[in-house]
Amino acid sequence: MEELAPISIVGTGYVGLTTAAVLANAGFKVFTIDIVPEKIETIKKGRAYFYEEALDELISKAIDTGNLVPTLSYEESIPESDIVFSCVGTPDRPDGSHNLDYIYGAAESVARVAKDGLIMVQKSTVPVGTGREVISKMKKANPELQFEYVSNPEFLREGSAVYNTLNMQRVILGSDSTEAMDRIEAVYKKVDELCKKLEGVNFGEYTNLAIGRELKAQTKSFEDRVFKMRLESAELVKVSANAFLALKISFANSIAKLADKTEADINEVMDGVGSDTRIGRAFLYAGLGWGGGCFPKDVSGLIAVADDRGVGMSIMNSAVNVNDSMIDYGVEKLQRHLSDLKDKKIAVLGLAFKPGTSDVRKSQAIKLANKLTELGASVAAYDPKAMEEAKETLASSVVLKESIMDTVSDADAVVLAVDWKDFVIADWEAIKDAMSGDVLFDGRNKLDIHEMSALGFRYEGVGRR
Numbered sequence: 001m002e003e004l005a006p007i008s009i010v011g012t013g014y015v016g017l018t019t020a021a022v023l024a025n026a027g028f029k030v031f032t033i034d035i036v037p038e039k040i041e042t043i044k045k046g047r048a049y050f051y052e053e054a055l056d057e058l059i060s061k062a063i064d065t066g067n068l069v070p071t072l073s074y075e076e077s078i079p080e081s082d083i084v085f086s087c088v089g090t091p092d093r094p095d096g097s098h099n100l101d102y103i104y105g106a107a108e109s110v111a112r113v114a115k116d117g118l119i120m121v122q123k124s125t126v127p128v129g130t131g132r133e134v135i136s137k138m139k140k141a142n143p144e145l146q147f148e149y150v151s152n153p154e155f156l157r158e159g160s161a162v163y164n165t166l167n168m169q170r171v172i173l174g175s176d177s178t179e180a181m182d183r184i185e186a187v188y189k190k191v192d193e194l195c196k197k198l199e200g201v202n203f204g205e206y207t208n209l210a211i212g213r214e215l216k217a218q219t220k221s222f223e224d225r226v227f228k229m230r231l232e233s234a235e236l237v238k239v240s241a242n243a244f245l246a247l248k249i250s251f252a253n254s255i256a257k258l259a260d261k262t263e264a265d266i267n268e269v270m271d272g273v274g275s276d277t278r279i280g281r282a283f284l285y286a287g288l289g290w291g292g293g294c295f296p297k298d299v300s301g302l303i304a305v306a307d308d309r310g311v312g313m314s315i316m317n318s319a320v321n322v323n324d325s326m327i328d329y330g331v332e333k334l335q336r337h338l339s340d341l342k343d344k345k346i347a348v349l350g351l352a353f354k355p356g357t358s359d360v361r362k363s364q365a366i367k368l369a370n371k372l373t374e375l376g377a378s379v380a381a382y383d384p385k386a387m388e389e390a391k392e393t394l395a396s397s398v399v400l401k402e403s404i405m406d407t408v409s410d411a412d413a414v415v416l417a418v419d420w421k422d423f424v425i426a427d428w429e430a431i432k433d434a435m436s437g438d439v440l441f442d443g444r445n446k447l448d449i450h451e452m453s454a455l456g457f458r459y460e461g462v463g464r465r
């Protein structure tokens, strides 16, 4: 078998670990590096330390073949590798900008022990201009080192991370060095070959939902999906793409509020609007709004950079305001029927920031649950995967339950806060029977209004009722 150059991947989050598992399955020897011993120990046992569909299978296979080597040590891994992917986190700063300390720290640590000829690839989402700063810090950390730097932003979605990494919709490469970009393109070519071999493999229900029709019908050749550009352009592609998607959602939510003042149904409206191929139906689903580790941070990061460069980004400020307003909008929907929420029993179904993940970062569902408790409601909540994770940010007065039926028992109102499939296809007749009230707020617009009304619910969606 052909010998593929060893690769090191720094950071074992959603991006780093998924990339590591996929590259290891594509035939590369991959060192997956983290500074947290518990994370490395878990990966050594052949699994991820977070829930992500299809990932454990790939990790365990790669650990068994010896292609995936989890390690805490830069000295053991970096000097062995021609290519290093940086996938470390960029926590939020209070002003909304990214904290880049881990990015710079990892790059300097790599530079200190790397061998000449290194290609440093940045996969973490960073503000435009960060790459130049990383290059300069690496040069300072090791003035002798010969290296190239490539920005290669990652577009995977949580819940379908493995699928997205295999089925690359596009590969964005930005660098001063064409040769370095060619080398990274060759790495992804191997991923594309692995993807073709795995055709027909089922990546699970959320992946199937997430990929939609467009991706399934991937017809472009690998080469046509690779975009080589300037370093700064590549950095700007990633945040602009996420900002645009967040904008689409906030736009749909703004129209939904207007639909609520008429007899229109936002799902019907957006089916019509999204059928224009120039617009597209994706990310026009109205509801409680966006959360997660990416959209909120990327949008506030873009606003911070634009402010810093003196251009402003009022369009994104508006998108954030609309998103923030969706929590109060949900509260108002409940108040329409219950008036004062004090001492009302409200069941919240879902706590993750979206279905298919245990990630609760900036979860709109948690924000809504907390707001309801602030208003004096007695809140019970349940999530199939994110209960432990939710405990950190969920108000302590929210009572966590073990099942849908436990949660809704005796409730005055039920809120579908996350569209987990189990919730959407639940026995809503049994739910209605178990409740003492009849108010249903479908915060994700996923339930059939007529069916719910026929069961005796007073139904409220976002932009439909």
Ligand code: UDX
Pocket: 154, 155, 156, 157, 158, 159, 242, 245, 249, 282, 283, 284, 285, 286, 287, 288, 289, 290, 291, 292, 293, 294, 295, 353, 354, 355
């Ligand atoms: C996002 C981008 O999609 C991905 O390309 C990037 O690499 C990382 O950020 P992710 O954070 O996993 O991925 O979440 P995504 O599936 O995009 O959803 C983001 C949020 O928007 C979720 O809270 C979701 O519930 C919400 N959403 C999405 C809507 O409210 N309406 C929609 O129409 C789509």
